[in-house]
Amino acid sequence: MPPFDVPEGDPFGPHNLPYGVFSPTGSDDRRVGVRLGDHVLDAGAAATALGSPYVSLLAQPTLGALLAAGRTAWSDVRRALTAWVTVPAHQETIKGFLHPLSSVTLHLPFEVADYVDFYASENHARNVGRIFRPDAADSLTPNWKHLPIGYHGRSGTVVVSGTDVVRPSGQRKAASDPTPVFGPSVRLDIEAEVGFVVGVPSERGRPVGLGEFREHVFGLCLLNDWSARDIQAWEYVPLGPFLGKSFATSVSAWITPLDALEEARVAAPERTHALLPYLDDTGPDAEPGGYDLRISVAVNGHVVSEPPFSTMYWTAAQQLAHMTVNGASLRTGDLYGSGTVSGPSAGERGSLLELTWNGRDVLELPDGKRTFLEDGDVVTLSAWAPGPDGVRVGLGEVGGRVVSSS
Numbered sequence: 001m002p003p004f005d006v007p008e009g010d011p012f013g014p015h016n017l018p019y020g021v022f023s024p025t026g027s028d029d030r031r032v033g034v035r036l037g038d039h040v041l042d043a044g045a046a047a048t049a050l051g052s053p054y055v056s057l058l059a060q061p062t063l064g065a066l067l068a069a070g071r072t073a074w075s076d077v078r079r080a081l082t083a084w085v086t087v088p089a090h091q092e093t094i095k096g097f098l099h100p101l102s103s104v105t106l107h108l109p110f111e112v113a114d115y116v117d118f119y120a121s122e123n124h125a126r127n128v129g130r131i132f133r134p135d136a137a138d139s140l141t142p143n144w145k146h147l148p149i150g151y152h153g154r155s156g157t158v159v160v161s162g163t164d165v166v167r168p169s170g171q172r173k174a175a176s177d178p179t180p181v182f183g184p185s186v187r188l189d190i191e192a193e194v195g196f197v198v199g200v201p202s203e204r205g206r207p208v209g210l211g212e213f214r215e216h217v218f219g220l221c222l223l224n225d226w227s228a229r230d231i232q233a234w235e236y237v238p239l240g241p242f243l244g245k246s247f248a249t250s251v252s253a254w255i256t257p258l259d260a261l262e263e264a265r266v267a268a269p270e271r272t273h274a275l276l277p278y279l280d281d282t283g284p285d286a287e288p289g290g291y292d293l294r295i296s297v298a299v300n301g302h303v304v305s306e307p308p309f310s311t312m313y314w315t316a317a318q319q320l321a322h323m324t325v326n327g328a329s330l331r332t333g334d335l336y337g338s339g340t341v342s343g344p345s346a347g348e349r350g351s352l353l354e355l356t357w358n359g360r361d362v363l364e365l366p367d368g369k370r371t372f373l374e375d376g377d378v379v380t381l382s383a384w385a386p387g388p389d390g391v392r393v394g395l396g397e398v399g400g401r402v403v404s405s406s
């Protein structure tokens with residue numbers, strides 16, 4: 001029997017141990033927490049009680065100190081936590097620092113520094129190309145297979161799972177409108193993505209190489225890039241997404257360390273175009289850059305899509321190399337999104353834009369028909385990955401409710 005009555009095979013068992021920040025409900029006394037089953041361990045209090053050398057990293061109101069501490073410390077702390085929750089001698093002590101998840105409030109676990117969002121799914125990019133550029137000879141733009149396309153977003157509007165999302169207002173102009181109109185978006189959408197969290201900063205002027213990914217990136221989480229398609233379609237030429245995206249980006253309350261995802265590492269899809277050396281991950285010594293994460297997208301509890309992250313063409317290591325190749329530096333707390341995850345089949349598309357083919361096809365849900373989101377809709381992303389001994393590694397879900405702008 002695993003410790004603390006965590007059921008055998010629980011995706012949040014001692015093999016997982018994602019990090020978050022919680023406070024007992026009703027207070028704002030924020031503490032680093034580690035999820036174990038349906039409980040959260042007050043990691044700083046446990047470290048203090050056990051005389052751990054990692055008190056300074058864990059007895060904190062955010063994950064910042066741990067993120068900045070680097071890969072050796074990340075592994076050491078994880079090893080210590082694993083011992084605390086599995087070695088019988090620690091159980092009496094640890095038991096006193098476990099809080100039921102139902103008795104705590106979860107917070108955004110780190111201060112988001114810079115935020116970047118990529119566009120790394122070939123299936124998604126081709127679907128979008130077919131929808132918006134139906135007459136183009138190629139559904140991909142000429143640069144797509146040569147660099148991971150991305151843009152800088154708004155870090156200040158990254159919110160934790162459970163935060164309401166107010167329907168954004170802005171300009172839109174349908175083909176039939178003679179001039180733009182202003183008002184609440186009528187094409188509010190989601191994008192199912194994975195976010196990568198940078199721990200160790202880099203120096204300005206020094207690119208971060210492909211092989212340095214795991215020295216800098218601490219972990220990952222589910223991410224919902226809320227998107228107002230009507231605002232986006234009118235504003236994005238020629239410079240790309242702006243107000244159609246910047247109103248809210250939701251992330252999970254739990255950051256899964258890369259060390260928990262060893263069994264989920266897979267090779268990226270076959271490279272169809274030769275890559276410049278700084279992006280070339282095809283060599284004999286190249287590490288597998290993909291992650292086998294099985295995502296589910298639910299609207300009001302009804303699963304509408306199951307996007308497979310293993311199909312992403314560009315890897316997180318390539319994205320990190322690309323975003324620093326010009327000398328741009330990393331900061332602790334930088335967050336970058338993978339881009340919408342869409343698999344090859346219709347039930348694997350990570351946005352309503354694709355699932356409804358820009359509103360042409362209606363989704364039949366138990367509570368009614370949908371093309372884009374209505375006020376009151378709750379969107380929830382969840383995911384799991386293969387773990388040790390066939391046990392799943394659960395990723396923390398990310399949910400949010402759309403609320404009216406008025």
Ligand code: CA
Pocket residue numbers: 117118191193225337339340
């Ligand atoms: Ca996106």
